[in-house]
Every structure is written in structure tokens, then in C-alpha cells.
Amino acid sequence: MGQSHKLSVDVILSKLIILWVFLTLFLPSMKFFYFSPVLNVISLLAGVAILILGFKHFTINKEGLLAFMFFMLFFALLTSSFWQGYATLSQDYIFKVISIIFIVVVGIVFSNKVNFSSDFLIKLSAFYGLVFCAFSALGIIKASASGALSYLNLGLPIGITVISCFLLFLRAGNKLMKLVYILCFLFSFLMMLKTPARGVLLGTLILLLYMCFIYKRKRYILYSIGLVTPLFIIYWDEIYALSSFVIGKMERLIFSMEEEARYDYYVRVIGYFSEQFWGFGLRSYQPLLGFYPHSLLLEFLMVGGVFLASSFLIILILSFTKIFKNIGCKTDLDFIYILSMYFFIQWHLSYELSSAYGLFLCLSLVMSKKLLVAQPKYEAVAA
Helix, strand or coil: CHHHHHHHHHHHHHHHHHHHHHHHHCHHHHCCCCCCCHHHHHHHHHHHHHHHHCHHHCCCCHHHHHHHHHHHHHHHHHHHHHHCCCCCCCHHHHHHHHHHHHHHHHHHHHCCCCCCCCCHHHHHHHHHHHHHHHHHHCCCCCCECCCCCEHHHHHHHHHHHHHHHHHHHHHCCCHHHHHHHHHHHHHHHHHHHCCCCHHHHHHHHHHHHHHHHHCCCCCHHHHHHHHHHHHHHHCHHHHHHHHHHHHHHHHHHHHCHHHCHHHHHHHHHHHHHHHCCCCCCCCCHHHHHCCCCCCHHHHHHHHHHHHHHHHHHHHHHHHHHHHHHHCCCCCCCHHHHHHHHHHHHHCCCCCCHHHCHHHHHHHHHHHHCCCCCCCCHHHHCCC
């Protein structure tokens, strides 16, 4: 009886944690429905409530302690740079940094009590993303040129939707569900093409190709091309009109990098770093560059110099070593692995630290969660 009660508590905690993870991952996009900092507070309070509810049930293993040590070193170096002369702080920025620290700590504490083996998080992400895509298609939600409701934050959840639907398609065990998921994939892919966010498009395409190889579905590349091609033909005029801007920017990004505004940011960051290797302080890029550097690693290089950037680089090396070693073999974390790569790409093409909730949550889970040994579902699907 006691064991049954313990199992039920574990299941409840796991589901609640998954809901909190979902809320944190999609927090920026939820502001299209309700634009208020209250959402950030709700996310924090939800994490606190789960901590209180399962206080006696949470434990931290050696991996969690190691992750905690590296993240706290990183945050200590980050926050210690506030004294630098070019540090530019605001209450909003301080609140967001504290939120990220909280998310990382709670993610480490939650890691060994959450079970991602089921498709619950993937299906929840796909369902939310499809609703988001539908609202975007109907014009209910619209993006602005910049800010919290920019086209970047519009495209971010759509890219996750494309990845979620494709992963569900790979996992589906019968033809009917495969058909449903591929239709959802095509709809979300079409909406992604209509969004002028080249980082989302580039990152999603890279990950789709990677998933085809890692899950031994190389021929799905041809299938996907065959399925997507009609979309280009049917909606060519609309896609071309909207995507010509994106295509032009993509060409500059790949073939003429020196024409990119971010190239100027990169060069100037390296120049400032060569002058002062210990950095210029929190958000020093605002007075020095006038904008964020469009690369998280370069942002840390400018904020805290070689020490802060090196501490973040260690976290990345440890995380991605674990990802590339285990992806495709451990079904419980595969979706988190893929999201980690997705957020990594996005936050090194745009965005700044203050909005990196999803990236830091995924990295904290990757570093601290003990892997569940399970037979991948992909092997059960006919190749």
C-alpha cells in the first residue's frame, strides 16, 4: 500500500514538473495571448509550489551536484560583473536574470523526479504549437518588428512545433497516426515558411536532417522533400512575397557575412575583448554596441570576459558531449536533447541572455538528469 502511494506521488510530481517545463519553454510565446510580466511570476510561483509539494521526495545525485557547481560558478561570474563601469542594469533585466537562476536550480532539483519517457511533453508542445499556428494563420496573433512580440518570438514556437510533429511521426506505430502527424507537420512547416525568422528556418531544417540520420530514417529526407514540394508550388506566390526578405538575409548570412549587421557586432565584440579581457559588465553591450551581440557566447565574452565565456563553454561541452553520446538511445531525454540544440542555434543567431529561459532549463536537465535506460521506440517502427 505504501509503495503504491509512493508511486502515485512520483507520477503526480512528474506530470506537474512536465507542465512546468512546458510553461517555461513556451513562456515568451504565451505573451502573444496575454502580454504581461505576470506570466513570468506565474511560472516562478508554479515552480515554488511544486518544490513545496514534493519537498520530501526530491533528491540530487552526483550529476546534479556537478551541474549545480558549474552553473553556480557561471552565475557567480556573471553577477559579479555588475561593478564594471559599463554595466547597464534595469529592474526588468535583474528580475529576468534571477528568474533564469531560479529555473536552473529548480530544473536540477526536479531532474531526477521527472520522467520524459512518455510522449506527453512532445504532444503537449505539438498541440499548443498547432493552436499557435492556427491563430497566426487566422491573424488573431500578429508579430511586431521588434520587442517581446517580434517575429522572432512568433517563429520560435512554430519551429518547436515542426520538430515535435516530426518526432511524433517518427515514433508513431500505426499508419493512421503517421498520417495525422505528417499533416500536422506540413501545416506547421508551411506556417514556418511564412514567418520571416531565418534563424528558426535554418535551425529547424538542420535539426530535421539530423533527426533523419540519428534515427536511421535517411530516406525520410526524400519523403519530406516530396511532401513539402507541393506546398511550395501551391503557395509559391505568398511564400515568395514573404520569404524574399528572408532569402536575401539568408544569402547574406551564408555568402556575404561581412554585409550583415551582426558581423559588425561580432568584430566589435572581439575588438573590445582584445582591449579588456575581463569584460565590461552586465549589459555593457547596450552603451558600447547599441544592441545585443546576437550570440550568447560573444555576449558573455563582452560582459564577463574570458572567465565568464569559458565557464559557459564548459557547460556547453559537458551538455553536448552527453547529448551526442546518448541521443537516439535513451528515449526519456531525446526531446530535451533536440530542444537544447534548437535553442543553442537560436541564441547564437539572435536573442540575449535575459530571454534564454528555455536554453538554460534544457541544459540544466541535460547535465543533471540521470538517464533512463530504455529501448528506443524508433526501432519498433518499420524502417
